[in-house]
Amino acid sequence: xxxxxxxxxxxxxxxxxxxxxxxxxxxxxxxxxxxxxxxxxxxxxxxxxxxxxxxxxxxxxxxxxxxxxxxxxxxxxxxxxxxxxxxxxxxxxxxxxxxxxxxxxxxxxxxxxxxxxxxxxxxxxxxxxxxxxxxxxxxxxxxxxxxxxxxxxxxxxxxxxxxxxxxxxxxxxxxxxxxxxxxxxxxxxxxxxxxxxxxxxxxxxxxxxxxxxxxxxxxxxxxxxxxxxxxxxxxxxxxxxxxxxxxxxxxxxxxxxxxxxxxxxxxxxxxxxxxxxxxxxxxxxxxxxxxxxxxxxxxxxxxxxxxxxxxxxxxxxxxxxxxxxxxxxxxxxxxxxxxxxxxxxxxxxxxxxxxxxxxxxxxxxxxxxxxxxxxxxxxxxxxxxxxxxxxxxxxxxxxxxxxxxxxxxxxxxxxxxxxxxxxxxxxxxxxxx
Amino acid sequence: xxxxxxxxxxxxxxxxxxxxxxxxxxxxxxxxxxxxxxxxxxxxxxxxxxxxxxxxxxxxxxxxxxxxxxxxxxxxxxxxxxxxxxxxxxxxxxxxxxxxxxxxxxxxxxxxxxxxxxxxxxxxxxxxxxxxxxxxxxxxxxxxxxxxxxxxxxxxxxxxxxxxxxxxxxxxxxxxxxxxxxxxxxxxxxxxxxxxxxxxxxxxxxxxxxxxxxxxxxxxxxxxxxxxxxxxxxxxxxxxxxxxxxxxxxxxxxxxxxxxxxxxxxxxxxxxxxxxxxxxxxxxxxxxxxxxxxxxxxxxxxxxxxxxxxxxxxxxxxxxxxxxxxxxxxxxxxxxxxxxxxxxxxxxxxxxxxxxxxxxxxxxxxxxxxxxxxxxxxxxxxxxxxxxxxxxxxxxxxxxxxxxxxxxxxxxxxxxxxxxxxxxxxxxxxxxxxxxxxxxxxxxxxxxxxxxxxxxxxxxxxxxxxxxxxxxxxxxxxxxxx
Numbered sequence: 001x002x003x004x005x006x007x008x009x010x011x012x013x014x015x016x017x018x019x020x021x022x023x024x025x026x027x028x029x030x031x032x033x034x035x036x037x038x039x040x041x042x043x044x045x046x047x048x049x050x051x052x053x054x055x056x057x058x059x060x061x062x063x064x065x066x067x068x069x070x071x072x073x074x075x076x077x078x079x080x081x082x083x084x085x086x087x088x089x090x091x092x093x094x095x096x097x098x099x100x101x102x103x104x105x106x107x108x109x110x111x112x113x114x115x116x117x118x119x120x121x122x123x124x125x126x127x128x129x130x131x132x133x134x135x136x137x138x139x140x141x142x143x144x145x146x147x148x149x150x151x152x153x154x155x156x157x158x159x160x161x162x163x164x165x166x167x168x169x170x171x172x173x174x175x176x177x178x179x180x181x182x183x184x185x186x187x188x189x190x191x192x193x194x195x196x197x198x199x200x201x202x203x204x205x206x207x208x209x210x211x212x213x214x215x216x217x218x219x220x221x222x223x224x225x226x227x228x229x230x231x232x233x234x235x236x237x238x239x240x241x242x243x244x245x246x247x248x249x250x251x252x253x254x255x256x257x258x259x260x261x262x263x264x265x266x267x268x269x270x271x272x273x274x275x276x277x278x279x280x281x282x283x284x285x286x287x288x289x290x291x292x293x294x295x296x297x298x299x300x301x302x303x304x305x306x307x308x309x310x311x312x313x314x315x316x317x318x319x320x321x322x323x324x325x326x327x328x329x330x331x332x333x334x335x336x337x338x339x340x341x342x343x344x345x346x347x348x349x350x351x352x353x354x355x356x357x358x359x360x361x362x363x364x365x366x367x368x369x370x371x372x373x374x375x376x377x378x379x380x381x382x383x384x385x386x387x388x389x390x391x392x393x394x395x396x397x398x399x400x401x402x403x404x405x406x407x408x409x410x411x412x413x414x415x416x417x418x419x420x421x422x423x424x425x426x427x428x429x430x431x432x433x
Numbered sequence: 434x435x436x437x438x439x440x441x442x443x444x445x446x447x448x449x450x451x452x453x454x455x456x457x458x459x460x461x462x463x464x465x466x467x468x469x470x471x472x473x474x475x476x477x478x479x480x481x482x483x484x485x486x487x488x489x490x491x492x493x494x495x496x497x498x499x500x501x502x503x504x505x506x507x508x509x510x511x512x513x514x515x516x517x518x519x520x521x522x523x524x525x526x527x528x529x530x531x532x533x534x535x536x537x538x539x540x541x542x543x544x545x546x547x548x549x550x551x552x553x554x555x556x557x558x559x560x561x562x563x564x565x566x567x568x569x570x571x572x573x574x575x576x577x578x579x580x581x582x583x584x585x586x587x588x589x590x591x592x593x594x595x596x597x598x599x600x601x602x603x604x605x606x607x608x609x610x611x612x613x614x615x616x617x618x619x620x621x622x623x624x625x626x627x628x629x630x631x632x633x634x635x636x637x638x639x640x641x642x643x644x645x646x647x648x649x650x651x652x653x654x655x656x657x658x659x660x661x662x663x664x665x666x667x668x669x670x671x672x673x674x675x676x677x678x679x680x681x682x683x684x685x686x687x688x689x690x691x692x693x694x695x696x697x698x699x700x701x702x703x704x705x706x707x708x709x710x711x712x713x714x715x716x717x718x719x720x721x722x723x724x725x726x727x728x729x730x731x732x733x734x735x736x737x738x739x740x741x742x743x744x745x746x747x748x749x750x751x752x753x754x755x756x757x758x759x760x761x762x763x764x765x766x767x768x769x770x771x772x773x774x775x776x777x778x779x780x781x782x783x784x785x786x787x788x789x790x791x792x793x794x795x796x797x798x799x800x801x802x803x804x805x806x807x808x809x810x811x812x813x814x815x816x817x818x819x820x821x822x823x824x825x826x827x828x829x830x831x832x833x834x835x836x837x838x839x840x841x842x843x844x845x846x847x848x849x850x851x852x853x854x855x856x857x858x859x860x861x862x863x864x865x866x867x868x869x870x871x872x873x874x875x876x877x878x879x880x881x882x883x884x885x886x887x888x889x890x891x892x893x894x895x896x897x898x899x900x901x902x903x904x905x906x907x908x909x910x911x912x913x914x915x
Contacts (some may be wrong), residue, residue, distance in 0.1 A: 045505065331832065346847035349814065355842040361442040364829035374844040374851040
């Protein structure tokens with residue numbers, strides 16, 4: 001049975017169990033929306049370079065409850081670092097029992113609970129705001145199955161010293177799985193937090209993740225976000241990170257893709273208040289048949305905002321990299337400074353890259369620029385290193401490491417930085433140095 | 434400097450100065466489009482059977498598309514009623530003028546008004562002109578001199594009659610009739626245009642030029658241009674256009690095909706000044722044009738365009754770099770004011786080894802207009818060591834206009850280098866202040882800065898056009914600066 005059919009079969013059953021209320025309404029609307037729009041094809045301009053339909057025609061199982069993995073497996077995926085919270089999604093379902101968090105600074109609930117709690121307002125106001133920007137069937141599909149998601153609130157005036165970890169584990173030991181994690185993350189006034197989302201898999205079957213995380217950042221808050229995909233090539237991923245900066249605040253987002261099958265990362269940064277500042281960074285180092293598509297939207301709505309976007313990619317083997325960056329500057333957003341840069345290196349003749357850096361500007365008193373390059377390692381630099389006794393492999397690894405370092409240095413939490421550096425070095429064979 | 438001030442002053446007083454209508458009796462086809470109309474056009478042109486068949490084939494394909502124009506461009510306009518257009522309109526003449534003296538004096542006055550001399554005696558300008566009014570070419574100058582060197586420069590109608598082999602071989606080879614909606618429409622109903630063939634090793638001694646003018650009401654203009662530069666040949670070609678001021682929108686859908694064989698070079702410059710509509714956005718020309726060139730080994734094609742007119746511009750002059758070591762260039766200044774919309778750019782398709790391309794696009798938007806750059810740089814698997822550099826800068830004058838950039842970069846080769854950069858800004862207060870400090874008033878300072886902004890492209894234009902283009906820039910932006 002194809003995934004499309006599974007979805008139709010499962011929806012009613014799932015919906016009946018999950019009940020009505022706030023989320024029930026949302027699900028019904030979203031499902032209607034999904035049926036209308038369907039899975040995006042390459043005819044959709046936003047999906048021109050990424051094909052999802054071969055996946056949705058495959059057989060994937062849709063799990064709505066989680067089977068807990070063994071302690072060893074859980075320990076294996078943890079970064080073993082000091083943290084303010086460790087939250088687990090197993091096959092797309094948030095599992096509170098095995099999660100832990102600092103109760104003083106954080107509120108952690110399942111979305112179902114949150115919709116009935118004193119935080120109901122947040123859910124009502126902000127859940128599924130991303131649908132204003134993401135008008136495709138896949139995004140609606142996630143909302144159509146929203147229930148066992150995660151709600152996190154960082155309380156007012158709390159500056160967390162240690163990061164919050166969200167681990168996503170897809171268990172593909174028994175069958176192909178389709179998972180849809182959903183998170184609403186609220187950072188209240190004057191709070192500070194670092195959020196790390198880590199994707200891991202366990203098993204050899206295929207998985208298809210369709211994730212949505214929505215983040216609301218309030219006045220004077222500071223939010224750092226790191227998304228790391230380190231699954232195997234049987235894991236496909238479509239993820240949307242939607243950052244809404246509702247007050248004057250600071251955000252810093254880094255997306256790192258090291259491996260996977262077909263991967264699509266959407267990141268939206270909505271600068272809704274004046275004087276906002278946002279940074280977006282991305283790094284994709286891919287090989288084999290991996291396909292990575294990074295889509296970003298930076299929407300400058302109010303005046304005096306600053307945004308900076310910097311993505312880098314290294315493509316080897318038969319891999320494909322896609323970059324699409326959109327910057328909107330609305331008519332009221334005078335004195336906006338928005339920058340965007342995308343740099344790609346092709347290491348093999350079978351790798352390819354498709355880039356589309358896009359500016360749409362409606363205000364005149366702005367400074368906007370974008371740049372995009374595709375090329376290879378500098379011959380002179382290679383020669384310089386070779387002349388000093390490094391062999392070709394070492395010299396290349398050395399230069400690639402330096403190329404990646406620009407983004408890597410934006411990863412502030414130490415534990416994650418060390419972890420990534422090790423991973424990247426392994427990939428680039430830097431241990432040869 | 435003083436010249437610039439004079440230009441500004443002169444233009445500040447004038448609106449669209451080419452907006453007159455010439456009262457000439459016209460020979461027209463009835464409104465609407467069907468097979469009979471196509472047969473009518475073909476018969477009028479005394480075309481051979483194969484041409485008619487070609488047209489009908491294109492028409493069938495166009496019909497199969499339904500009324501579905503391409504939707505992807507960043508423009509909006511009410512749907513066009515293709516049955517409410519006259520597809521053929523010719524100034525009435527006694528059959529086929531044998532020499533320029535036989536051309537209707539009213540017509541000649543029109544072209545004199547436009548500043549285009551059809552008079553052969555006026556050799557000072559040294560440009561060979563083919564003038565197209567509404568649907569037909571009314572005269573080509575310097576034909577004899579060009580023929581001495583074996584250069585063929587005539588209307589496409591004549592070419593179909595006298596050089597069918599060349600036309601048959603190359604027409605539709607770069608822009609096939611199935612290329613897109615407007616190309617299909619053009620292939621079915623094209624009425625005239627220019628044809629040019631430069632033989633092996635010949636360097637065309639003068640600039641060739643075509644002037645297009647839409648005159649009659651309710652007509653669409655569908656011209657077709659075909660330029661072939663044989664091995665080692667060189668030609669520089671200019672194209673200009675104007676139309677009267679009318680309240681309704683008129684359609685212009687042209688196809689231009691350039692073929693540069695081994696080591697040939699074609700330089701194609703356009704100053705597009707169709708009527709842009711009035712200040713409320715009423716009227717104006719819809720300009721949907723398909724332009725493409727193909728380069729063989731060591732060949733070069735260079736597009737230069739200054740786009741100031743048209744209510745809507747939809748135009749992507751492209752180069753297919755098929756041969757090794759071939760070069761493609763695209764220089765563009767697009768200015769939009771009032772309610773104009775421009776979606777323009779280029780495609781550079783790198784197929785051969787060591788191919789190079791360069792894109793310089795400058796967009797200036799003012800009033801309530803929208804100006805988009807849309808470009809594609811494609812590097813194929815075998816395009817080793819290919820190189821592209823693109824730069825698109827936008828300048829915004831006023832806070833109600835928009836500037837958009839949609840560059841597509843698709844690279845499949847690891848030895849190629851592709852670079853793209855774009856900036857958007859307004860004229861800085863410090864820049865103006867710097868000029869004011871030195872005794873230059875604000876208005877002049879703005880003109881100075883805009884001129885500097887567009888200079889890189891203007892420098893690519895042939896001398897005769899550069900002056901006109903500079904004036905046009907100022908006219909288009911009149912009232913929106915300072």
